[in-house]
Amino acid sequence: MAWQHAWILWYDRPKYVFMEFCVEDSTDVHVLIEDHCSVFSCKNGVELYNEIEFYAKVNSKDSQDKHSGHAIICFVRK
Numbered sequence: 001m002a003w004q005h006a007w008i009l010w011y012d013r014p015k016y017v018f019m020e021f022c023v024e025d026s027t028d029v030h031v032l033i034e035d036h037c038s039v040f041s042c043k044n045g046v047e048l049y050n051e052i053e054f055y056a057k058v059n060s061k062d063s064q065d066k067h068s069g070h071a072i073i074c075f076v077r078k
Helices: none
Strands: 007-012 016-022 027-033 037-043 047-053 059-067 072-077
Touching: 016 037, 016 047, 027 059, 027 072, 037 072
Parallel strands: none
Antiparallel strands: 007 016, 016 072, 027 037, 037 047, 059 072
């Protein structure tokens, strides 16, 4: 099965970048936030995969993600 990209909304703020992966009924969710990129994957009937390179280094140790019923939200600290 081929990977597809998840629909994503992002908001760039002075101290954070907020990324919202719009995926309903997601299972097997994996979020990896590193200093120079973020990797997201999950399943919801199809396999979804996104890899995002950041413009500048972020603080991966102070970043986090939150899962809800219809989205996965990442708070990436600059």
